[in-house]
Amino acid sequence: MFLAWNEIKKNKLRFILIIGVLMLVSYLVFFLSGLATGLKDLNRESVDKWQADGIILTEESDKSLLQSSMNLDQVKEVNADESAVLGQISAIAREGDKKANIALFGIRKNEFLMPNVVEGKAFSKEKEVVASDALKEEGFKLGDTLELSSSEEKLKIVGFTNNARFNAAPVLYANLETFQEIKFGKGQNSNMEEQINAIVVRGNIKNSVSDKDLEVIEIETFIENLPGYTEQNLTLTFMIYFLFIISSVIVAIFLYVLTVQKISMFGLMKAQGISNLYLAKSVIAQTFILAFLGVAVGFILTLLTGQFLPAAVPVSFDIVTMLLYGIVLIVVAILGAVFSVLTIFKIDPLKAIGG
Template structure:
């Protein structure tokens, strides 16, 4: 460790370049992680807030909520707790702003009823509780929302936290509001039932219905799995790139220092001692780079506008940081073979 540290202090510029490259890789990796979590959360936020174990839908809907339509009394008393939902897409606007949203019709006495963070819950037809991110776009309690394609209006009575479905903000209303806006097409119908029952798999349903656990339903949301896999693969490639880059840097530095290693061997230092020195250097460089990149990531997140979805899961960040350090050490292993090949006799002679 002493030899590794002394060399780092002596050749500051050379090793600063390695740290700089690793900082950029770690910075990008942590940002991608935060943005990935933010994007995924926008798709599943409302579903997680509901806290259900499963969702009952029609078999032919292919787990698409909008395509599932069934009678409102289809599964009466078959599960411990059920919450019927019906939904329709709307374009809501005021005088100076417009927003695509999903209108969800629910029963206020069920477990999926939104917790109001500002204002009050809806009590009448055409009153809604909206996702609180709409506040950032200028909407406020008391606003009257004009709906495209209809003469009806909605009134925002309150806001709730965590009400996005498939990246779209939700407007919660009573069932009669949805019935009216769909010209009674959904009267006595629902799109699905959210189920809270750990034993939901043991319940027998009609052949035209299916019960899907919450996590499987989320994975079938349009674009959810594709987005997650794309961002995950980007992270994996960054790990590979970091190992490749630090391997090249250390290999070149090792080749340049071949005469020095030969002299140290002639003085009695073993290959193992010199190899440990290289690995210690790599460890110090990667730890410094990870700390700096994490600091830059947090600083960047602080100044990002609220519309940018970024969420840090610290367990995942710690895993990525440890993996980045390990891949850097693996890259450092490439130069150890070069140390073993150095012949002290040729170096002295």
């Protein structure tokens, strides 16, 4: 460690460049991890809000909430500790020159899907909705009357709730009657007006449904089957893992070049009786110091950047994940130093000093 630190102090510029490269790589890794977490939250916020264990959809829906359609009478066949009905449609909501993609949830006010209201009040009659506070970022406010692209009905925002987005769209919560009027039209088809999309359940879900036309799906499985959710996560995760490889290669190249430049010095040290193990420890210690400083600076810069990002940027930093990735970056950097260690082992002292 003494030899490693002294060489860093002696050749500051050279090693600052290595730290700078590692800092940029770690900064990108941390930012991508925050982006991955933020995008995951955009898709699943409202589902996590349910605190449910499973969701019951039709067998032929292919685990898609929108493709599922069942009759309200089928709720009686569900055997679960708690159950709640759910209807869902996607639409574009407009108020004046403001507009936003939304997901409308039709629920019963006395069931557990009813969200906590952080501003305003809960809906108490038809055409009233509790909206995700994400709509505030689009300029919507309490008392706004919304027009939906899929209906002639108008909805009034009477309250706001937090953490309520589904498939990246802010959620509007309304009673079942409002949902059914918007989806099917009032009084046009009494049979269709009894349709919902799903039944959300809590407790033991193994034998919660006996109807062969329905299937119960674990919540995590349901989330993984949301459109684009898995593909998006895999893409960002692949990018992060690829950056680990890049980090290892960069460190390996830099240290190998430095080692080649110091072959005569290493040869002289070996001729003086300094062991290969001592020199190897010195290179590993040097790599650890460089990687630690680069990752630490990247970590701090990432957190500082997060303080200045606009709310529209879907970034959410998970400190535990960031620390884990930081450790991985340091480890792969040390692995990249192995090539330099092997080069040192192969140095012939006599040849290195011109003997």
